[in-house]
Amino acid sequence: MSVLDAVRGHVDSYTAGERFAAILVGGFVAAVGLALVSGQLSGGYLLFLLGLAGMYVLLSLGLNVQWGYAGLVNFSVVAFWGIGAYSAALVTAPSAPIPLELHPVVGLLVAIVASATVALLIAVPTLRLRGDYLAIATLGFAEVIRLLMLNERWLTAGGLGIAGIPPILRGISEAIPQVRLNLGVARIELTHGLTNSLLEFLAVATLVLVVFLGLRRIQRSPWGRVLRTIRADEDLARALGKDTFRFKLQAFVLGSVIMAIAGVFYVHFNRYLDPSDLMAIETFYVWIAVILGGSGSNRGAILGGLSVIAILEGTRLVNALPLLAGVDIAPLRLFLIGLLVILVIRYKPEGLLPPQHEHIWPEATQEADR
Amino acid sequence: MTVSERGDRSESERGEPLVAIDGLRKEFGGLVAVDDATFSVERGSITGLIGPNGAGKSTLFDLVSGFHTPDAGRVELSGRDVTGFAPHEVAHEGLVRTFQTPRRLEGMTVRENMLIGPSGQTGESVLSLLTSPGTVEEEERANLRRAEEMLERFEIAHLARQPATDLSGGQLKLLELARAMMADPDVLLLDEPVAGVNPVLDAKLASYIRDLNDSGITFLIIEHDMEFIMGLADPIVVLDRGTVLVEGTPETVRGDDRVIEAYLGGGGG
Numbered sequence: 001m002s003v004l005d006a007v008r009g010h011v012d013s014y015t016a017g018e019r020f021a022a023i024l025v026g027g028f029v030a031a032v033g034l035a036l037v038s039g040q041l042s043g044g045y046l047l048f049l050l051g052l053a054g055m056y057v058l059l060s061l062g063l064n065v066q067w068g069y070a071g072l073v074n075f076s077v078v079a080f081w082g083i084g085a086y087s088a089a090l091v092t093a094p095s096a097p098i099p100l101e102l103h104p105v106v107g108l109l110v111a112i113v114a115s116a117t118v119a120l121l122i123a124v125p126t127l128r129l130r131g132d133y134l135a136i137a138t139l140g141f142a143e144v145i146r147l148l149m150l151n152e153r154w155l156t157a158g159g160l161g162i163a164g165i166p167p168i169l170r171g172i173s174e175a176i177p178q179v180r181l182n183l184g185v186a187r188i189e190l191t192h193g194l195t196n197s198l199l200e201f202l203a204v205a206t207l208v209l210v211v212f213l214g215l216r217r218i219q220r221s222p223w224g225r226v227l228r229t230i231r232a233d234e235d236l237a238r239a240l241g242k243d244t245f246r247f248k249l250q251a252f253v254l255g256s257v258i259m260a261i262a263g264v265f266y267v268h269f270n271r272y273l274d275p276s277d278l279m280a281i282e283t284f285y286v287w288i289a290v291i292l293g294g295s296g297s298n299r300g301a302i303l304g305g306l307s308v309i310a311i312l313e314g315t316r317l318v319n320a321l322p323l324l325a326g327v328d329i330a331p332l333r334l335f336l337i338g339l340l341v342i343l344v345i346r347y348k349p350e351g352l353l354p355p356q357h358e359h360i361w362p363e364a365t366q367e368a369d370r
Numbered sequence: 371m372t373v374s375e376r377g378d379r380s381e382s383e384r385g386e387p388l389v390a391i392d393g394l395r396k397e398f399g400g401l402v403a404v405d406d407a408t409f410s411v412e413r414g415s416i417t418g419l420i421g422p423n424g425a426g427k428s429t430l431f432d433l434v435s436g437f438h439t440p441d442a443g444r445v446e447l448s449g450r451d452v453t454g455f456a457p458h459e460v461a462h463e464g465l466v467r468t469f470q471t472p473r474r475l476e477g478m479t480v481r482e483n484m485l486i487g488p489s490g491q492t493g494e495s496v497l498s499l500l501t502s503p504g505t506v507e508e509e510e511r512a513n514l515r516r517a518e519e520m521l522e523r524f525e526i527a528h529l530a531r532q533p534a535t536d537l538s539g540g541q542l543k544l545l546e547l548a549r550a551m552m553a554d555p556d557v558l559l560l561d562e563p564v565a566g567v568n569p570v571l572d573a574k575l576a577s578y579i580r581d582l583n584d585s586g587i588t589f590l591i592i593e594h595d596m597e598f599i600m601g602l603a604d605p606i607v608v609l610d611r612g613t614v615l616v617e618g619t620p621e622t623v624r625g626d627d628r629v630i631e632a633y634l635g636g637g638g639g
Contacts, residue, residue: 221493221499222492222509223496223499229478232473235437236486238458239435240486240549247494358479361510363503364506365514
């Protein structure tokens, strides 16, 4: 009884947005659970989807730093993702045109350095100008990166793509013994493949958690406060003595590096990469995720990333319904996403989980609050 | 620096130019907005800047505060050449400005607004947030206390946790002034502080400005409300077509034929 009351009290303290998000997530988890039990969805595929979702969440968190915190319009999300992905693939894969076959950790470091350098190269000339210039520069840059990866075959293997990228936790999954459990209702078979997927899921979940906690820490601070001011009114921040260029640069580089890390994770997870992964639509999926979740909100970015992947992948199951058996999925998917964006902007323009906390160092307000 | 130290200093040094503007000129595509403007703001004064629409007052503010780079001329702050400095550098030299249209910071509370003011906060560096959270916490506490005191001074402390977007136009003007004070300025440039404010608050604002002035803050104020500025500022600088037309006490300015001419007839030129 008391547990129930506690839960009720907790739920009462939720905002309308939080309640809606909780229902959404709860319903989704229930649906996935049902699909899993009924055999519509295999455990391995579910883990694959969760890995993909983790990647989208990382991308959304990265874009949220740029757009949500600082109001920077970056249309090169997929390019920074690609820089991370290609850095990792080229450094680690045996099938790369210049095979280096280094450890994935080296790939991660190369990805971070490369994405930070490129972010600086784009941001330094454009961030001093009006906001529109960054948008235009990044829009063009994404296409430049895609064409570079497609045409510089000596380095990237071009349209052939790079296959056989090693898993991120190479060697570990083989070390874990295979297990077969027979629980009567469910038979759990822990093969090497499944163990590996499980470890990959844990890796991305840890990555998301670390990035989320780190970002939350630095957002609720004087740094986050200055970025918020820049987003609302840059001239005011300058008049109050803030070197806004420096702050915008930091936000842009930080966000881009997070996107690159998402790319690194993806190639070790998908084991294959080619330039068709670098289409501009991916950038806009991430934008939709951030706007849907609530610009400026880290929790919102997570919810938005999950929602987008649920729609993108969930629509695959549509053909399982007899009524909709003949429906073409691709246009339906875009239609659903378009509808969702219109609904959110019409009825909840600040997003599902808009930012709630003041940009003040939390420890400093505890005494004043109580 | 405490307010009283500031006050002492201003007593002893009253009369020397704090802001010296010399031969400033700015052209926008053939239109001369500011043309050889020369005047100075004495330390400890409340200097008024008036002139008909289009006289170049706001452009002059932009030039002095670093938002525009002058085509010619110099700006000095306490004898230091700050011509061509970026806005944040000018602010660090002790000159803080406000804007004509009140800046309503969306998604921020009143006290968050106040905390933007202090310059050079440790927590403005990402690295320090991770390496010295203790210092950040102490600074935040101190700044929160100061913000509360400042809000109390302007009688809007009860609004500390309200979203800034919920404030009335008048309250926003007070917040702007309080926020600028958090930056610890030597001189405040106010661009039309009473535009769109009701007469009751007018008088209040005037008394706040006088109080701050008594505690050592120098003011340069653009204002169209003649009654307000004539009652508050001395001297008054009249700008017309980018040049200083007259400079003097409110009485001199009020009786000057050239000023009357500029306001009544000169607008068309």
